[in-house]
Amino acid sequence: MENGKEFLHNYIKKHGLKKSAQRDKILDIFLSVGGHLSVDNLTEIVKEKHPEIGYSTIYRSLYLMQKAGIAERVELGDGITRYENMLGNKRHYHFVCQQCGKLIEFYDPLIESKIKISAAEADFSIERYRLDAFGVCSECRKKNNHSPKTKNSEG
Ligand SMILES: [Zn+2]
Ligand SMILES: [Zn+2]
Numbered sequence: 001m002e003n004g005k006e007f008l009h010n011y012i013k014k015h016g017l018k019k020s021a022q023r024d025k026i027l028d029i030f031l032s033v034g035g036h037l038s039v040d041n042l043t044e045i046v047k048e049k050h051p052e053i054g055y056s057t058i059y060r061s062l063y064l065m066q067k068a069g070i071a072e073r074v075e076l077g078d079g080i081t082r083y084e085n086m087l088g089n090k091r092h093y094h095f096v097c098q099q100c101g102k103l104i105e106f107y108d109p110l111i112e113s114k115i116k117i118s119a120a121e122a123d124f125s126i127e128r129y130r131l132d133a134f135g136v137c138s139e140c141r142k143k144n145n146h147s148p149k150t151k152n153s154e155g
């Protein structure tokens with residue numbers, strides 16, 4: 001985890017920015033919590049420990065962490081921007097449940113090699129890519145089947 005701080009400090013130095021103790025605290029929490037955090041999620045967690053840190057500081061820190069390659073934006077089409085930790089995080093893709101918002105991570109090396117082949121064919125140099133598939137998770141499908149609505153259906 002100390003790699004994360006080093007990573008950010010190198011980025012800050014390279015870009016002539018100032019170090020910030022608050023930003024370091026935010027980074028620590030972001031890296032230790034993991035998962036896919038919205039700014040609101042992270043704000044809640046940070047404020048429990050450090051009530052003096054404000055939303056805009058957290059927002060700006062996340063933006064900087066994204067620029068530094070520590071965090072990556074995850075857009076799931078629900079208008080909420082989430083961030084996930086990219087350090088030590090293996091490449092993965094997402095199945096996104098559109099009913100409950102659950103994220104299931106998956107990885108298949110075949111997908112990766114196919115994308116590389118397609119990029120080579122298009123003479124395209126990929127810097128990064130993401131793959132999110134949207135649908136309904138098994139729990140939500142079960143719930144849907146047991147919903148009272150089905151009682152009224154005739155036929
Ligand atoms: Zn679901
Ligand atoms: Zn993920």
